[in-house]
Amino acid sequence: MMNYSQSVEPLFQPIELGNLKLSNRIVMAPMTRQFSPDGIPGTNVASYYRRRAENGVGLIVTEGTVINHRDASNQVNVPHFYGGAALNGWANVVSEVHEAGGRIIPQIWHMGAKGHVGDYSEAEITEIVQAFAQAASEAKRLGFDGIELHGAHSYLIDQFFYEKTNPRTDRYGGDMLARTRFAVEVIEACREVVGPEFPIVLRLSQWKTDDFQAKLAETPELLEQFLTPLVNAGVDIFHCSTRRFWEPEFEGSDLNFAGWTKKLTGKPTITVGSVGLDGEFTSLFTEGKGANNVGIDGLVQRLENEEFDLVAVGRSLMVDPAWAKKIRKGRIDELIPFTSEATKVLT
Template sequence: MTYAQSVQSLFKPFTFGKITLSSRIVMAPMTRQFSPDGVPGSDVADYYRRRAENGVGLIVTEGTVVQHPDASNQGNVPHLYGEAALGGWANVVTAVHEAGGRIIPQIWHMGARGHVGDYSESDIASIVQSFAQSALEAKRLGFDGIELHGAHGYLIDQFFWEKTNPRTDSYGGDMVARTRFAVEIIEACRRAVGPEFPIVLRFSQWKATDYTAKLAESPAELEKFLAPLVDAGVDMFHCSTRRFWEPEFEGSDLNLAGWTKKLTGKPTITVGSVGLDGDFTSLFTEGKGANHAKIDGLIERLEREEFDLVAVGRALLVDPAWASKIRDGRTAELIPFTSEAVKTLY
């Protein structure tokens, strides 16, 4: 098999709802803090456009925060509310679409200042509405869908995880009860955007504070966790892992995206150190970077339809043309991930 034939599965179109992606490659959301006062400028539009014109089928933006006092403590994280920020995102959408790409915003609330038990039911209702309002704005601006950030220990995930959700009311308790907050957000967003606008949910087992954490210890528990989210209206799951090649449960080679697709029948996105020769968490140790890695195993899994789309993070962060170089066999031109390279190619 030639190189061109071996990578072809990454560049087959994928139809998702009423949109068609030109490739199976997704740009993973990566926070950059390049939007002063929450407003994305022309540099942000150029940043995403460069990836779209180089073969990325779907861009998931960096986390965009909702309008709530606790949503972010970082001044340069982009907002998905307010006239100035929404105007900036409109320009981003136009730039990506003109380059032939598709783009969805990741809608984010970074988390409770204390813990989720501090929020009253009226606080929760306000946050739910803020997600729905941002979803509605995303549709109005011409985005191709939305992604809700329910991973890595941020607010939605704080409700999911028993160690950060001590509530004894209907928003806490067993695994299904702890999905109620997310369910209400999904349902509110669905009402805001209508039945055909895609809703993606990103979730993870691991947390930024605990890489060994598990929401679900077995496929049966994972199925129980996912069912209410599907019923609420999730169209696709973005399954965040540290290393895509690692099995999620004993007795099967399936990763988290593979199990999620098998249990729900919904399309899934896999992610986790794709294209790097080391897992991403090691990249932040002093002086350490990563070279590109072969993607044969990834392609084999994609061809087996274990998952549908492949999210690429740091390899795309450092190299806007990563996808086109992979497509065209220009692997010798791939740029290794280093902090200095990132600074020059944002």
Template sequence: MSYSQSVQALFQPFTVLNTQLSNRIVMAPMTRQFSPNGVPGPDVAAYYRRRAENGVGLIVTEGTIIDHPDSSNQENVPHFYGEAALNGWAEVVAEVHKAGGRIIPQIWHMGARGHVGDYTETDIAAIVQAFAEAASEAKRLGFDGLELHGAHGYLIDQFFWDKTNPRTDRYGGDMMARTRFAAEVIQACRSVVGPDFPIVLRFSQWKASDYSAKLAGTPELLEQFLAPLAEAGVDMFHCSTRRFWEPEFEGSDLNLAGWVKKLTGKPTITVGSVGLDSDFMSFFSEGKGAANTKIDGLIERLEREEFDLVAIGRSLLADPAWAIKIRDGRTDDLVPFTPKATQALY
């Protein structure tokens, strides 16, 4: 089997609701802080267009901030509200679509400054409404769906995790109650975008403060956690792990995306150091780059339909042409990830 034949699983089309993707490669959301005062400019549109015209099937934007006072503490993270920012995103969508790509925004609230117990139910209702307003704008601007950021210790995840959710009302306590906030956000978004607009939920077991954390320590608990989210209207789960090849639970080779697909029947996106020889957290902890490595194991899992889509982060940050180079067997031409790549303007 030739190299080009061996990677063909990555280049099969995929459809979720009414959104048709040309292949299984997803650009993972990566915060760059290149939107002064929250407004994405022409450079941001060009950045995403380059990935679309170089064969990425679906782009998930960097995290974009909802209209809520506590939603961000970073000045140059892009907003998803206000005329200037939304006009900027309209240009991003137009450029990606001109290049034949598909794109969804990642909708984000970075989290409570204290803990989620500080929010009143009135506060919670206002945040849910802000998510819904962002979802409505995503559809109005012509995006191909949306992703809710429910991972890595940010607001939705703070409600999920018992260590950051001390509430004793209907938004806290047992696992089911801790999913209520996310379910209300999902339902509110669904109510404004309609039944055919894909909603993706990104979630993680690990936290920035605890890499070994698990929201659910067994498949049975994971199923209990996922059920209300799927019922609320999630069309696809983006399952964030540090290393995609690691089994999620003992006794099975399935990774997190594999388990989520098995338990919910929903399509899943796998992610976590794809194509690299070290996990992405080594960059933050040690300032390390990473060399490119083979993706044979990834392809085998995709061929077995363990998951449906594959999100690529640092490899696409360093090399906008990663997808077509992989497709054409030009692995010697791949650009390795270095810390300098995080400043990429291209």
């Protein structure tokens, strides 16, 4: 039997982050499922998210939803965030989640340039920025509680951030600060259309899909330089993606990526990475491996120490809609294990 030696109540304390009022600190992490034929989320998608809200998740971040641009996605069943049918589907998702007492934000996504970001003219970059802004505007119109911009994991915004994928020599390339310009323009354009009170979350990662050891910033000093223009552009919350939340980001400190980001910016942060599991998520795709449930004492202690503000849970919530409720009530032995077979259901 798996027991928790420490109270999990810090996970279930309410929090107000500007206009975003949450009943607890548990966030459903965005996880691509490809269950939206031709980009249109149906009633099954609404039911999927509603079940997590009904079972006590404080904030739901949807799977990545693509903007209206030719390169935004190469996967036909990834949901769109444009077009009447897709937006009507998302309106139904919002309605179902809110009816269940939950809060929900869409993750707005561009999967990346087919070649590299140098292939885009400045005019096309402007079009992409406006496509992000249009999605943000639609999110507010549909009644979402904020938005998350996907700036991690080697997708488009991250391609601009990273020196190895951004060979541009104009104002969108060059040194680290110049490579933030595209993200800054996206954030500012979104802020302009949603107004000053609508929450904007930015997801970041140091690691890349082809290099788990990569870093955008090798030191805390460089990380502060990198984050400052993003804060100034209007980010309210940083969602700091790591493969294992317990790993220190820099030598000489136990702080993880979310901890350092909060310390350097003063902004609220979300930590994520193998919460409640004994294996990191990429092993499912590279080796077909699942993961076993493990205790979360260390996570709760870090939260209590205010190293970060929210905790994103991915695979555990994907396979077990009642994960949050079971954790709170101590029903640990009822947790559904994460296996490759379990992911085929995704109820």
